[in-house]
Amino acid sequence: MSRDIILAGIRRHLRRGPLPPDQAAMLSARLAEHPRHIIPKRVQLSRPELVSLFVRNLEKEFGSVARLAELAAVPQAVAEYLAAQNLPNELVIAPHPDLRQIPWASHPLLKLREGRAEPSDLVSLSSAFAGIAETGTLMFPSAPERPTTLNLLVEAAIVLLRTSRLVGPYEDAWDLLRAEGTRYNSSGFMPRNVMLITGPSRSADIEQTLELGAHGPRRLHVLLLEDDPTAKG
Amino acid sequence: MLVTSPAFKENASHALADAALQKALARARTHFQRRRADAAAGLPEFEDLRARAREIKDHTLAHLDFYLERYAENVERAGGFVHWCRTAEDARAAILEICERAGARTVTKGKSMLTEEIGLNEHLERHGITPVETDLGEYILQLRDEPPSHIIAPAYHLNLDDWEKSFREHHTGLPPERAFHERRDILTEARKVLRERFLAADVGITGANFLIAETGSSVIVTNEGNGDLTQTLPHVHIALASIEKVVPTLEDAFCLLRLLARSATGQDFSVYTTFSTGPRRPGDLDGPEEYHVVLLDNGRSAMLGGEFQPMLRCIRCAACMNHCPVYGAVGGHAYGWVYPGPMGAVLTPSLVGVDQAGHLPNASTFCGRCEAVCPMQIPLPQMMRHWREREFERHLTPATVRTGLGLWAYVARRPTLYRWATRAAAATLGWLGRKRGRFASLPFAGGWTGGRDLPAPEGETFFARYAKTQRQGKA
């Protein structure tokens, strides 16, 4: 079998046989402990500072942010954004419990559809699992309530992020997923797909010059819901 | 992919005389260098991360068998399939079989140097399956029937007018009077044309920047989002990865990821870093129903335990070529195979044989900049020296005939590259003729030049050009 031949070849070149049980146990322990490495000091900040770092980094990567005091402010914020960007009043929404609580009745002109994105959809609204201040990155583990296509097929992606879900380094976001992810899966905490998204899609393939809006969304807009009292500046 | 590495010297002189190429190279070179320097300076821990990243990879390579087994178990636990392949041929066959079982007519592809290495597109085409490159740079190269010239910026060698010309030639369904005022118009047209292809594809094939043993995930890093559309929309996702891509844990991967984008494009982090683990789960509204990993050796395991093992730490960031005066002068095509620049000069002889790529390690001024910027601290100049020594030993026995035959066999199996190579050869000859110079002898062409002269270029020599660029660089 190719598998055995490849593994035997690796061992032959490393000039050893299969690992003795004690060594294998040590490596298994390393996997189970998944030790952290060097975490940049720039993320060792107070919570309000983390929020500012996240916003700064996201804007540096051409994303935009609106800060909201309560969930009820979402429809107004969405309507304003769509108007400002000259986008139609139509959006596809992730079937996420958080988004289902939004009181849309105040804005009857917004046309909403729940589900995955279809090629004709121009705008999506989804809920991020976490935000990572280190680089202004959003984390989206796939789940029935978080379809992947919402991050990809639309022209403009609008994302709800709670400040209570904002962390400093990537490792903290993975720890959240390690703790909560098993609810999606029987086989471990990893869902089918985890996207880390930092700004709108872009390409520099034409003369090494950056252009926004390659194959994914041209615009990324974050609605930052300030639900964490300790994160208020 | 066709190996034209034995003709490095000829390729290089041709490149030096190519005005359009020189324009493209001059533009790109300073851009990448400045961006990387700014990004590295922006993270005080950058040097410590390099040292740690090297330890992580060395640890992984020393226990590669263990981590690969663990990785494969976890892929299978998540409902995916792992296809272990020793050679390029095995990998082509495995991928074709998956595509045929899925009844695939078209497959979309994310950017993957490994699919270039195994000549996948030609193989699929020969079996009636249409591969569609979706990375913007790879897409235009597919239209132009050219290989990439850089590992992260495949169309490094093209200028704006090349893009417009190719798009007009190939997108014949669009109004011919449409205008391309700026780069954005090119991008918009590509987005529209490729969107149709994404939606129509039956199988999506991506590479992998990393494999995570702990979770059984394959990781891709892109800016365009093409890799994500490729692996999300079709029924079947195939990730092609070589065995040295594995790292133990997510934490290990993030040590390397903090270095990758900074070293490559000078971004702090790429736009999309995506982890794929098995097929669609119950209740999911999208994602592929089948997930396959084609795990390829193709000469890597033989590099373990020897002087070239450090090359397996490479994360394909391209910093070494972006800072290489030789690459900067001649571009990627001159190197004659998939991997150009310093990393290619070390890797190509390991993977295709020193008889075919023995010239490449000579394409160095030993200035040491590649090693200084390599995030994985790979001693590239030292390894080029190893190859030079081996090449010298090899030359004690005549091998010209063996090289010629091996090269022919390689070419003949890859029709697209064969076409490209013959076109490049024709262009070279035309250009040689125009100059009306003479060659008294040519490597590999003694049968011809023994009795007569061959037309020769009167352009600058490589070293003259190099000296000039150095002087300008200092001014």
Ligand code: SF4
């Ligand atoms: S050799 Fe080093 S610098 Fe060159 S591509 Fe590999 S990791 Fe990057």
